[in-house]
Amino acid sequence: MNKFAQAEEVTMSAAPELKSTLTLPQTAFPMKANLPQNEPLRLARWASLRLYDELRKAGAGRPAYLLHDGPPYANGPMHLGHALNHGLKDFVTKSKTMAGFESPYVPGFDCHGLPIEIKVDEQLGRKKLEMPAPAVLDACRAYAQKYVDLQTSQLVRLGCFGRWDKPYKTMARDYEARTLEAFYGFLEKGFVYRGLKPVYWCIHDRTALAEAEVEYEMHTSPSVYVRYKLTSDSADLSQSLAGREVYTIIWTTTPWTLPASLAVAFHPDFEYVALQSDTEPGAPALELTSQLGAPGSLHLGTGDANSTGPVYIVAAELAASVVAACNLGDAKEIARFKGSLLDRSTYQHPFLDRSILGVLATYVTADQGTGAVHTAPSHGADDFYTGQRYGLDPTCRVDAAGRIQVDPEAWHRAEPPAFDGKKVWAANPIIIDLLKQSGALLAAADLTHSYPHCWRCHHPVIFRATEQWFIGLETPMKDADGKPITHVGGSPVTFRELAIEEIDKVVWDPAWGKERITNMIATRPDWCISRQRIWGVPIAVFLCENCSQPIMDAALNKKIVDLFDRDGAEAWHTTPIETLLPSGTKCAHCSHGEFRKEFDILDVWFDSGVSWFAVAESDPDLKAAYAQFQNGSGTKCLYLEGGDQHRGWFHSSLLTSVALRGKAPYSNVSTAGWTLDEQGRAMSKSLGNGVDPVDIANRMGGEIVRLWVASIDFREDMAASENLMQRCADIYRKLRNTFKILLGNLHGFVPERDQVKESELLPLDRYMLARTRDLTEKVLAWYDAFEFHRVYHAVNEFAIVDLSAFYIDVLKDRMYTFAPTSAARRSAQTVLWKITETLVRLVAPILSFTSDEVWDYLPAVEGRAASVHLALFPKPEEVFSEDPTKLLEEWKQLFTIRDLALQTLELSRQTKIIGKGLEAELEIAASGEQLALLQRHAAGLKEFINVSGVRLLEGAELAIAALPASGHKCARCWNFMPEVSTYGIWENVCTRCQNALKEMNIAPPQSLDSSEGEQ
Ligand SMILES: [Zn+2]
């Protein structure tokens, strides 16, 4: 029930002049928040206070708590995931600051990389081709800056504190210089090597393409089944194959990759069958256009038991479709074995002088093909890594324009093959001819399928192994003095092993993060750090024109870092080689004297992964604290991002820090779940279920977004919707209402003058302070554990149940009808004041706007800070000096009795014995300790239960009876009192009220006229 409505009711029925003698809540704190209008005003106030700087001044000398910001990508407006992440970070730094730490927040932005370069490409179009590199970089820089500015304004709008006027940006000159410096660190410590890796390649544009630059379009490819003759002992597979002519069959839609075929992959766990067939290859094959036959749709033939014809090994599950596709109608199974048996079997290449190796791979599927996968390490990612495992040569014999060169090692005839020097598409029919001639072709047809195409020119792309820069995960580690780090027994500790050891020292929250990142580090291939793009930090290395080896010279590297510090990464494009390289420089490997610049750029994960070095270790505002973290003196360093960063930023940061500093860059890692809609679906434009935090801030208030962030355990996936935001807005109104009532009741209270000593407080007030201390202890512990949702729920319950529905409700009699200066009323005010002072601090990290607004309306005290955010959390013992446990236990028993009393009153109301609570009095019978407890609290029971009287009786067990109150109803306080009398013109005023009026120096008007004169 609305307290003001009830108060008004009291006054309405009293004589009009009598109402003015009640001390009703009074505050200018507005009930209506108008957050969309008022929040920007408060932001302006914080800006004029230079609040972030003031916080840093206040924090000087305190122990540090570092939250190092993971940079969001600056290519679009903020979405709900950003708001969530930054909201959480803001809760952390604000709560750590108020807990007495110095917790600066230097936000960052990830600015380099492909998505921005692609957008700029689209904007520039063909113009880009004529532009010098620095001009393109300028365009990228401007594009990123636009979104840095936009996201900054949006995060500031949500009330997130930070050094927003000076964030770190991965595209800043000094950051680019530190990134390059970190790369040189890897290079000089021997982590970096150059090697081959297959990438998407457009032969039309002669460029590598990133995953994001590939679009799938329909394409018609030749689909061929090719037999590879077994050259290892067939008896190793099955005795029934001894002495037979055995083949396996591969299926491919890129015949041009067959000159690069080095292996056939089998699934180790699949069943493979050996099929005997007398059908000669070249017999008319079935027409097949993508209908490769349903598995099991064809019965295998019976064959001739004495046949000596060829035998074909294929996966059992695919046998029927292969038989159909290759027209082996008479095929008969003569053996069956596990794929693992085929490991290291050998085959003859169908047209080259080359032995093909049988390998095992679990990515082999039984969806299509034969279960025997043609493997060309230079033309496929899976193929490449399988090749690495088996030591196969990934050399690529397809050049940038897509022309095939025959492998001279595998072609010993005088005439080169017809495909030599041909583009891959033109080579396809030539190679099919070769297969036919050699008798290896079992079937050929056209297949129309979805195939990767270049996003720019829309030509089909190929996979092609190209030279890339790698960081080797198996690099042996050295300590700070350059001595090898070894296991017990002397074997070297590798980079990968040390990284995994370091993971173990970090606190992962939630705990599953540890296993996730451990598995990723344990199984990842070497880190390919080069990209064939322009928008990023160039791998600023000189390569020998003759042997392609890089120059390794620490002094030269330092010179280039200095150049970057001064002029940014653009300088690599604009500074002539002669300016950088001393004349007469010779290649250390081949003594050649000409060099070229490498223009590949670093992987953006390398950029952001060195932020601990470029920012935490280098920024004047952070470096002292970060050094304390690094030297193990107890300072914490937290990374807090979305759960996908085990693969991303947590991962790359770990690797760079372990390599360059021998330890993890963080002590704690927390991860947030995904934001989903109420049905648990991802948010998407097409579903129209997105929630835009900026829109919510503009319509409902940034505070509502903050409250939503606090309302759910961020470790889980989190639901968001318009509906849930409205629910947060409802909760917000209730919290605000509680603050308004608290402030209203503090009217006229001057803490210095009116405060009642803790020992002299009335028992109920003492209880509420004990309860507040209990809440404070819990909330502080929850902030410490980032359990913001528990803070949210506990504060809501305290405000809505303990305060609004109970304490403030039962206090009404004391607060409104007692003389304002009476000790009992001052006792309540003292506690209401302490509660408000406590609560406003406890909610400040979450309700940053409203708490600061409440702060402005609190009774003045000397030395009050200009903003709640400059205050510290209350210490529990400052809220209430005693251990509250015993007191809370005692009151728990009283509340049990109260609940029973309220039930009794409700029953009596239903049977019309009584009306409102104050029209009743209670008889409570109890015995022993329970009776003693009630007797100790006898004086406060009437207020506690909100009735006109309570009589305690000795009884065998607890029994409560509700009776109509005896005495007479006081027209002022509505209590039924033993005595009411006429006071001046006022009738039926109880003695208590008359005494209160006297204390208030209010003389009763003797007539209506005189009373009106006073008003
Ligand atoms: Zn292209």
Ligand SMILES: [Zn+2]
């Ligand atoms: Zn050389």
Ligand SMILES: [Zn+2]
């Ligand atoms: Zn009264």
